[in-house]
Amino acid sequence: MSISITTTSPSETGNSTNWPEWFSKDQNEAWELFQSLPQPKRTDEPWRFANLKAIDLSDFHVAVPVQDVASLITRSSALTNLAAKLIFANEVLIHNDQVGLPAGVLLLPLEEAAKNHEELFRKSFMTSNVRLGSKKFAALHRAHLRSGAFVYVPKGVVVERPIEIWHWLEGENATIFPHTLIVLGEGASATVIDHFVSSRDERSLAIAVNDLTVETNAKLHYVAVQEWSDKVTAFHINTTEVGKEGVSTALQMNLGGAYVRGESDSHLMGEGSRSVMLSINPASENREIDQRTFQDHFAPRATSDLLYHNALADSSRTIFAGLIKVEEHAHETDAYQKVRNLMLSDEAEANSMPGLEILADNVRCTHGATSGELNEDELFYMMARGIAPKQAAQLIVRGFFGTVLERLENPMLQEHLGEILDKKLSTSK
Amino acid sequence: MSTETKPDIDIDRSVGDFRYEMDYAFDAGVGLTEATIDYISDVKGDPDWVRAFRKEGYRKFLEKPMPTHWATKDLESIVFENIRYYLSQGQVPKRTWDEVPDDIKRTFERLGIPEQERKFLSGVEAQFDSEAAYSNIKAAVGEQGVIFVGSSEGLKEHPEIFKKWFGKVIPSGDNKFSALNSAVFSGGSFIYVPPGVKVKHPLQAYFRINAQNFGQFERTLIIVDEGAELTYMEGCTAPKFETATLHSAVVELVAMKGAKIQYITVQNWSSNVFNLVTKRGIAHEDAEVKWIDCNIGSRLTMKYPGVVMKGKGARGEVVSIALAGDGQHQDTGAKMIHAADNTTSNIISKSISLGTGRSTYRGMVHVPKHLKGCKNNTECDALLINSHSRTDTYPAISVRGQGNAVQHEASVSQISAEQIFYMQQRGLSEAAAMSLAVNGFVNDLVQQFPMEYSVELKRLIDLEMEGSVG
Numbered sequence: 001m002s003i004s005i006t007t008t009s010p011s012e013t014g015n016s017t018n019w020p021e022w023f024s025k026d027q028n029e030a031w032e033l034f035q036s037l038p039q040p041k042r043t044d045e046p047w048r049f050a051n052l053k054a055i056d057l058s059d060f061h062v063a064v065p066v067q068d069v070a071s072l073i074t075r076s077s078a079l080t081n082l083a084a085k086l087i088f089a090n091e092v093l094i095h096n097d098q099v100g101l102p103a104g105v106l107l108l109p110l111e112e113a114a115k116n117h118e119e120l121f122r123k124s125f126m127t128s129n130v131r132l133g134s135k136k137f138a139a140l141h142r143a144h145l146r147s148g149a150f151v152y153v154p155k156g157v158v159v160e161r162p163i164e165i166w167h168w169l170e171g172e173n174a175t176i177f178p179h180t181l182i183v184l185g186e187g188a189s190a191t192v193i194d195h196f197v198s199s200r201d202e203r204s205l206a207i208a209v210n211d212l213t214v215e216t217n218a219k220l221h222y223v224a225v226q227e228w229s230d231k232v233t234a235f236h237i238n239t240t241e242v243g244k245e246g247v248s249t250a251l252q253m254n255l256g257g258a259y260v261r262g263e264s265d266s267h268l269m270g271e272g273s274r275s276v277m278l279s280i281n282p283a284s285e286n287r288e289i290d291q292r293t294f295q296d297h298f299a300p301r302a303t304s305d306l307l308y309h310n311a312l313a314d315s316s317r318t319i320f321a322g323l324i325k326v327e328e329h330a331h332e333t334d335a336y337q338k339v340r341n342l343m344l345s346d347e348a349e350a351n352s353m354p355g356l357e358i359l360a361d362n363v364r365c366t367h368g369a370t371s372g373e374l375n376e377d378e379l380f381y382m383m384a385r386g387i388a389p390k391q392a393a394q395l396i397v398r399g400f401f402g403t404v405l406e407r408l409e410n411p412m413l414q415e416h417l418g419e420i421l422d423k424k425l426s427t428s429k
Numbered sequence: 430m431s432t433e434t435k436p437d438i439d440i441d442r443s444v445g446d447f448r449y450e451m452d453y454a455f456d457a458g459v460g461l462t463e464a465t466i467d468y469i470s471d472v473k474g475d476p477d478w479v480r481a482f483r484k485e486g487y488r489k490f491l492e493k494p495m496p497t498h499w500a501t502k503d504l505e506s507i508v509f510e511n512i513r514y515y516l517s518q519g520q521v522p523k524r525t526w527d528e529v530p531d532d533i534k535r536t537f538e539r540l541g542i543p544e545q546e547r548k549f550l551s552g553v554e555a556q557f558d559s560e561a562a563y564s565n566i567k568a569a570v571g572e573q574g575v576i577f578v579g580s581s582e583g584l585k586e587h588p589e590i591f592k593k594w595f596g597k598v599i600p601s602g603d604n605k606f607s608a609l610n611s612a613v614f615s616g617g618s619f620i621y622v623p624p625g626v627k628v629k630h631p632l633q634a635y636f637r638i639n640a641q642n643f644g645q646f647e648r649t650l651i652i653v654d655e656g657a658e659l660t661y662m663e664g665c666t667a668p669k670f671e672t673a674t675l676h677s678a679v680v681e682l683v684a685m686k687g688a689k690i691q692y693i694t695v696q697n698w699s700s701n702v703f704n705l706v707t708k709r710g711i712a713h714e715d716a717e718v719k720w721i722d723c724n725i726g727s728r729l730t731m732k733y734p735g736v737v738m739k740g741k742g743a744r745g746e747v748v749s750i751a752l753a754g755d756g757q758h759q760d761t762g763a764k765m766i767h768a769a770d771n772t773t774s775n776i777i778s779k780s781i782s783l784g785t786g787r788s789t790y791r792g793m794v795h796v797p798k799h800l801k802g803c804k805n806n807t808e809c810d811a812l813l814i815n816s817h818s819r820t821d822t823y824p825a826i827s828v829r830g831q832g833n834a835v836q837h838e839a840s841v842s843q844i845s846a847e848q849i850f851y852m853q854q855r856g857l858s859e860a861a862a863m864s865l866a867v868n869g870f871v872n873d874l875v876q877q878f879p880m881e882y883s884v885e886l887k888r889l890i891d892l893e894m895e896g897s898v899g
Contacts, residue, residue: 043498044498045498045499049825049827328816328817331816341828343828343830343831343832343833344831345830345831346798346799346829346830346832347798347829348829348830348831349798349827349828349829349830350826350827350828350829351825351826351827351828352824352825352826352827352837353823353824353825353826354822354824354837354839355821355823355824356811356820356821356822356839356841357820357821358811358813358819358820358821358841360816361813361814361815361818361843362843363813363841363842363843364840364841364842365840365841366838366839366840366841367822367837367838368836368837368838368839369824369826369835369836369837370834370835370836370837371826371828371834371836372833372834372835373831373832373834374831
């Protein structure tokens with residue numbers, strides 16, 4: 001029997017046995033919040049241009065455990081030289097390999113962290129207000145959350161090799177609530193790659209949340225490789241907090257999904273902190289990629305740099321709404337925001353709303369949004385050298401995304417993600 | 430409602446800060462009901478279709494919500510029941526200068542519309558409260574067949590041209606304030622330029638508010654026929670009042686095939702005025718509509734001049750300068766709707782925020798499906814003078830299909846300390862140096878204004894800057 005996610009309370013799903021009592025209470029409160037918040041409507045500014053039909057979640061139900069676990073473990077192969085690998089299938093941990101993890105690093109399922117590291121968990125788990133539109137859905141996530149990844153790198157520890165986390169989704173109309181929580185202590189550094197994958201070509205739902213905390217002088221590389229099936233509705237709600245002189249570099253690659261709503265909220269809390277926000281979005285068929293971002297500068301001399309590239313084929317749609325906010329006293333802020341839309345079809349539609357709110361002086365802020373098409377000269381040049389038009393176009397698109405990958409300043413990641421991208425682009429029509 | 434909390438920096442605006450006792454011959458009282466609308470229609474002797482249009486506007490005004498889901502909450506400070514919606518000195522616009530009452534002449538003298546300027550300009554349509562107090566078109570323009578009258582006169586005397594476009598560019602239900610204007614409009618201009626006529630000199634109208642709590646609801650309709658050209662200038666200055674004043678105009682421009690319209694506004698409202706204006710032009714094939722807009726003063730200005738490029742090869746342009754002083758909010762921008770192939774639009778916006786002033790750019794660029802060769806360029810630059818100043822940019826750009834090029838760029842900066850230091854070393858006061866730097870920031874745009882306006886603008890910037898440094 002299927003359990004509806006919108007009409008069943010957490011106490012009725014039996015999920016509470018997973019969690020310590022205090023967290024079950026939180027889940028009930030989150031459930032009440034979910035019920036009390038209204039469904040977004042057309043006139044809500046954070047939902048402007050969005051297809052509101054896509055976020056009617058009334059016929060989705062809680063995912064049941066996956067049967068064929070072994071095949072998913074086999075399919076979870078990307079990088080070989082890893083510090084650790086966690087694999088979740090429908091929010092159940094099915095694989096936990098921590099061979100290369102330095103001492104002191106905690107890599108646990110969330111419910112275990114809540115039990116054994118309550119203080120740490122409370123300090124960083126969904127602490128900030130979800131303010132880019134999906135408050136209601138974040139509350140639903142919290143209410144129904146069953147597991148997720150908890151990554152804690154203590155002060156001064158450097159995790160050289162990447163940590164890979166896989167979130168598998170399986171089942172028609174099934175819903176999962178993937179969660180990745182990362183805390184880097186003072187001077188720590190780590191690279192974490194989240195893989196979001198559907199096991200079959202099914203219509204299902206994912207409401208994912210991640211909390212990234214980067215403390216003083218810490219350095220985080222975070223990548224989300226989203227490869228849901230083309231029928232999936234997905235929410236990816238991200239919050240990043242960067243402390244003094246800390247650096248966060250986060251990339252969202254959206255390679256799948258029918259409706260994908262991304263919300264990335266970066267808080268520059270410490271002096272001299274830096275947040276780099278990147279996104280690569282090859283959109284095709286009827287896909288809608290709806291991204292809302294916030295670069296919020298609370299401290300002086302911080303830098304934020306956003307670069308989103310969308311390539312739109314077929315009848316795809318993209319929405320980008322970004323805001324740079326420089327709070328009072330955040331003087332000498334350097335903030336950049338750029339979205340580029342490459343239109344590959346007459347049916348595609350790109351909406352851009354780059355925004356600025358500046359309340360301090362002595363700042364340097366720029367934003368830009370462009371929409372254009374394939375460069376005829378470049379196409380001609382390649383065709384003159386015997387490259388077929390379709391392939392030439394593909395090369396240009398690949399180059400267009402390549403400029404975003406370069407911003408990662410991590411050759412290993414660039415190469416790895418480049419390969420994933422090549423595979424995706426060569427299999428699409 | 431009180432504006433006492435707003436810091437008063439109007440010390441330099443004394444030029445416009447004066448009133449004469451007026452004997453308001455027609456006064457609709459305060460508040461708005463259907464009876465007010467009947468009263469206005471009766472007094473103005475509206476034809477039946479206008480009365481019906483007003484009532485329709487009133488209905489839509491009641492229906493439409495305040496746009497506070499995206500706009501500032503300050504709009505909620507407007508108390509519609511406390512506003513006078515109609516007030517008139519007399520019903521028939523004065524034909525010659527001699528017929529203009531002495532009181533009004535004195536007001537204009539203080540405003541500084543010089544005799545020479547009047548001679549230079551083809552005609553002066555000076556709005557004094559709701560009705561055009563003075564309307565004169567030079568013989569030369571009239572002979573070319575150009576019609577330049579008040580909107581009330583236009584709808585009575587030239588219904589065949591007027592009715593065709595009135596309310597068509599901006600439907601009364603476009604937004605709450607265009608609906609309000611449709612219900613209670615009075616004053617404003619009606620201009621028709623026949624095919625092929627290029628009006629050499631700019632036509633000009635001065636607007637002025639002068640009564641407590643008095644809302645001014647001009648309605649301007651300009652039609653420039655095939656291949657004709659027109660430049661229209663509008664300037665505003667208002668005395669200070671104790672309570673907020675609402676100004677909500679609607680301006681519709683129609684540029685027929687190959688026509689060119691340039692509409693220039695220099696606005697300097699006192700800092701308690703709500704200025705909520707809807708301005709839009711339609712550009713037919715190969716036509717060009719250009720808005721040059723300068724906003725200084727007011728408590729809140731919301732104004733997004735738009736161009737609907739309906740014909741192939743049409744061009745739209747908005748050049749905008751906004752200066753938000755202490756306690757002021759300039760919420761301005763542009764709206765570009767591409768509705769035909771090979772249409773091009775250009776938006777250049779520069780804003781300056783002083784003291785606690787806030788300037789906002791809000792823009793919309795829309796390129797629908799199956800169009801080819803559309804181009805838009807948008808540039809927004811903001812200058813922040815003080816640490817409490819604020820600036821926002823909220824563009825929305827929708828592009829469907831390939832074959833079009835759209836780019837938007839915005840930047841925020843401040844005056845460099847080195848520049849100021851350099852000028853101070855050469856004997857300029859800090860205020861003078863700041864003023865010079867600000868004028869430098871907007872200089873390339875100011876040059877697009879007609880000479881007398883650019884001089885006036887420079888003077889206004891200097892005045893605003895004086896109180897803001899230190």
